[in-house]
Amino acid sequence: MQKIIILDFGSQTTQLIGRRVRELDTFCEILPYNKFPKDDADVIGVILSGSPFSVYDEASFHIALGDIIGRYPVLGICYGAQLMSHELGGRVEPAGSREYGRAHLERVDVADPLLQGIGDGSQVWMSHGDTITALPEGFRRIASTDRVELAAYTSEKTLAEGGGVWGVQFHPEVFHSEQGTQLLRNFVVGICGSRQEWSAASFVETTVAELRDQLGNDRVILGLSGGVDSSVAAVLLHRAIGDRLTCIFVDHGMLRKNEFADVMRDYEGLGLHVVGVDASERFFKALEGVEEPERKRKIIGAGFIDVFEEEARKVEDARWLAQGTIYPDRIESLNITGKVIKSHHNVGGLPERMNLKLCEPLRWLFKDEVRRVGRQLNMPAHLIDRHPFPGPGLAVRILGDITREKVRILQDADDIFIRGLREYRCDDGRALYDHVWQAGVILLPVKSVGVMGDERTYERAVALRAVTSTDAMTADWAHLPYDFMARVSNDIINHVRGVNRVCYDISSKPPATIEWE
Numbered sequence: 014m015q016k017i018i019i020l021d022f023g024s025q026t027t028q029l030i031g032r033r034v035r036e037l038d039t040f041c042e043i044l045p046y047n048k049f050p051k052d053d054a055d056v057i058g059v060i061l062s063g064s065p066f067s068v069y070d071e072a073s074f075h076i077a078l079g080d081i082i083g084r085y086p087v088l089g090i091c092y093g094a095q096l097m098s099h100e101l102g103g104r105v106e107p108a109g110s111r112e113y114g115r116a117h118l119e120r121v122d123v124a125d126p127l128l129q130g131i132g133d134g135s136q137v138w139m140s141h142g143d144t145i146t147a148l149p150e151g152f153r154r155i156a157s158t159d160r161v162e163l164a165a166y167t168s169e170k171t172l173a174e175g176g177g178v179w180g181v182q183f184h185p186e187v188f189h190s191e192q193g194t195q196l197l198r199n200f201v202v203g204i205c206g207s208r209q210e211w212s213a214a215s216f217v218e219t220t221v222a223e224l225r226d227q228l229g230n231d232r233v234i235l236g237l238s239g240g241v242d243s244s245v246a247a248v249l250l251h252r253a254i255g256d257r258l259t260c261i262f263v264d265h266g267m268l269r270k271n272e273f274a275d276v277m278r279d280y281e282g283l284g285l286h287v288v289g290v291d292a293s294e295r296f297f298k299a300l301e302g303v304e305e306p307e308r309k310r311k312i313i314g315a316g317f318i319d320v321f322e323e324e325a326r327k328v329e330d331a332r333w334l335a336q337g338t339i340y341p342d343r344i345e346s347l348n349i350t351g352k353v354i355k356s357h358h359n360v361g362g363l364p365e366r367m368n369l370k371l372c373e374p375l376r377w378l379f380k381d382e383v384r385r386v387g388r389q390l391n392m393p394a395h396l397i398d399r400h401p402f403p404g405p406g407l408a409v410r411i412l413g414d415i416t417r418e419k420v421r422i423l424q425d426a427d428d429i430f431i432r433g434l435r436e437y438r439c440d441d442g443r444a445l446y447d448h449v450w451q452a453g454v455i456l457l458p459v460k461s462v463g464v465m466g467d468e469r470t471y472e473r474a475v476a477l478r479a480v481t482s483t484d485a486m487t488a489d490w491a492h493l494p495y496d497f498m499a500r501v502s503n504d505i506i507n508h509v510r511g512v513n514r515v516c517y518d519i520s521s522k523p524p525a526t527i528e529w530e
């Protein structure tokens with residue numbers, strides 16, 4: 014399959030470039046700047062990302078441009094553009110001040126293939142400390158802004174003549190660059206010649222065939238969490254190997270109200286063979302008196318693996334462990350020293366202990382692509398469009414120690430909030446739930462005074478948390494309608510025994526996080 018390679022120089026928006034390219038129905042891989050795959054015949058073009066560095070920083074990342082220029086069309090974005098200009102004989106200098114925010118293109122060379130359909134006045138997003146002040150010989154300017162003369166450039170030589178290079182000082186991948194998608198389409202489709210063959214349908218077809226090939230007649234086990242990724246992975250595998258897939262769904266007691274039963278029913282409706290394990294008793298015991306968030310996480314993580322392993326061992330001659338790992342979990346991200354940080358999301362050493370091979374059918378997908386694949390597989394919308402939910406569940410939403418009674422209170426309050434979000438219709442006809450990235454209720458370790466009828470009460474407070482986000486890396490608190498919040502607050506206080514006060518969390522991430530623990 015044709016692919017675009019995105020070389021990552023450490024910018025925060027590199028993943029966004031990848032998502033934009035995928036939205037153009039084109040496969041792409043994000044690789045560390047120094048890991049260009051020289052012998053990959055599927056590569057049709059290369060994008061160089063931005064970077065937190067200046068090309069003059071000692072620690073900045075440099076590459077052998079000769080490996081790519083003249084062999085593939087190349088687009089440099091921000092640092093990528095500066096790097097090429099700098100290394101090929103142009104000049105890059107510190108801008109008077111860091112330029113950050115909106116700018117508008119002018120003197121656009123509309124005849125250039127990169128800028129087809131993009132007019133003067135088009136808004137772009139700038140974020141740079143250096144600026145290109147002179148282009149290498151044989152290069153020319155194709156757009157400016159009022160503050161940046163060389164906002165976009167190209168080589169005069171074509172690819173066949175050893176050129177085929179474009180650079181843009183702005184960030185076409187971010188939402189604020191109005192015609193950014195058009196620019197990327199011009200590069201990916203127009204210049205690189207993508208056939209746009211990457212789609213949910215083609216993914217399902219080729220992945221099912223690959224899985225059949227890879228797994229043969231082997232048995233596979235998979236841990237279901239109720240979340241989108243593991244559910245889509247399960248349905249995909251089921252399509253490939255049917256009942257040779259055994260799914261295990263562990264109830265650690267910290268799930269949402271009725272979630273275990275509801276999700277089991279959904280899974281069975283999908284034809285999956287699921288072993289449901291109610292292990293809540295042992296988790297409550299292990300968590301008794303534990304207040305520290307990271308210890309809670311460790312206890313739940315370790316307990317989950319123990320229960321999972323016990324069940325997995327009952328599946329005779331299983332050879333594979335399948336996981337819903339998705340692409341952002343695997344991208345080798347760079348830290349500031351250029352070292353590659355790689356996090357493995359294995360189920361705690363289980364594959365080694367049980368001598369299982371790993372199967373990760375969603376390993377190339379971004380989250381929105383997982384959802385598209387789920388729709389392609391005809392999965393019910395409420396399973397596909399579910400908000401993310403943390404593995405340790407309500408345990409990290411009960412501040413302080415955990416008891417069954419606290420979980421009951423939180424489940425009841427959370428159920429009112431989430432059902433309310435699903436039922437409330439916005440002006441666009443969609444449920445409020447679908448406008449929110451993630452929502453939940455936090456049980457606070459404080460009691461406060463209230464009145465109920467003629468009685469003075471002294472009960473718990475809860476906080477509602479709802480955020481908008483695209484990737485959970487940053488998040489804004491959701492501006493929920495007041496009438497909705499009033500109703501939810503009333504319902505919680507009137508119906509949830511033990512709660513007499515409801516607050517709304519209006520903190521963004523950063524500096525706050527989405528969860529409270």
Ligand code: XMP
Nearest residue numbers: 310401402403404405451485522526527528
């Ligand atoms: P924070 O609170 O770090 O959360 O802003 C970002 C996203 O990660 C989820 N989260 C977790 N998911 N295990 C998980 O599987 C965890 O321990 C965990 N902690 C946070 C959180 O719900 C949000 O979607």
